Every structure is written in structure tokens, then in C-alpha cells.
Amino acid sequence: MADKTLVCKDCSKDFVFTEGEQEFYKEKGFDNEPQRCVDCRRARKQQNDRGFRR
Template sequence: MSFQTKSIPCCDCGVNFEFSATEQEFYQSKGFVNDPKRCPTCRTARKTERGGNTGNSTSYNNIYVPRQMYPAVCSDCGKSTQVPFEPRNGKPVYCSDCYRKVSANR
């Protein structure tokens, strides 16, 4: 399929931006079916606004704060561990090794 550069109006700022043939090929290779709605500047601003999350930290205005961990005792093996949530009475808490075993059996 042959692509040609398109001029698209940004849905945020209204400025027309170019959606190049190379970018269109990239979008197709990723399985994206829609053209971008935002210009590169607005796209970057939106990503920054939403922040990045690596799983072990939280972003506040691009300052990454380590995730709060809580001490716990594994309900299966009794090993001391830390979990990213506050344990509640009556709910089982597992160390990472036991959690893998328990979740594999579901």
C-alpha cells in the first residue's frame, strides 16, 4: 500500500500538522486503524499531563515517587514480605513466589 503525507487539524490546538507516509507505515505496522488526532506538541503535552507509570512508582508532575509498600506475612509460606497495598484482616496475602503459584492455578 502506498502512503502519501496528509495534513490533519489537531483536535486540541487546531493547528494543521503533517502525518507523513513513514508515520502512516509505522501506525499500520502497530495495527492502529485511526489517524492521530493531536499534533506532536499536543501529543507530548498530553503524555506529560497523564504521567508515566512504570509499575513501581507514581509520577507527579514528572517527579517519580516510589510506590508505598506495606509489611505483610505470606498466608502460604509464612515468609515476611512487602506488598503494594495495605493488607486487610481475613484476606490472604502472598509473597511473590507463592502468588505466582496461586495465580497459575486459577
């Protein structure tokens, strides 16, 4: 496996899906590659967490 350059579906920036991340995804049984860069994933997670906090 080699590093892959993907495009974030939220911000349209290129990001690298490293060989190590690919191994992790394979080990966890994930079939799909990530669609968002790290920054957009973090922002989305924070946005989702806010809705559940009291």
C-alpha cells in the same frame, strides 16, 4: 501513500502525518489516524504522567 495534513483536535493547527508515520501505524495495527499534533501529544503525555508519579 502520501503525506496527509491533519488538524489537531486540541489546538486546531495543521500538522503533517507523514508517509513513514502512516507505515508505522499500519505496521502496529492502529486503525485511527492521530488526532493531536506532536506538541499536544507530548503535553498530554506529560500531564498524564504527573498524575502517576509520587
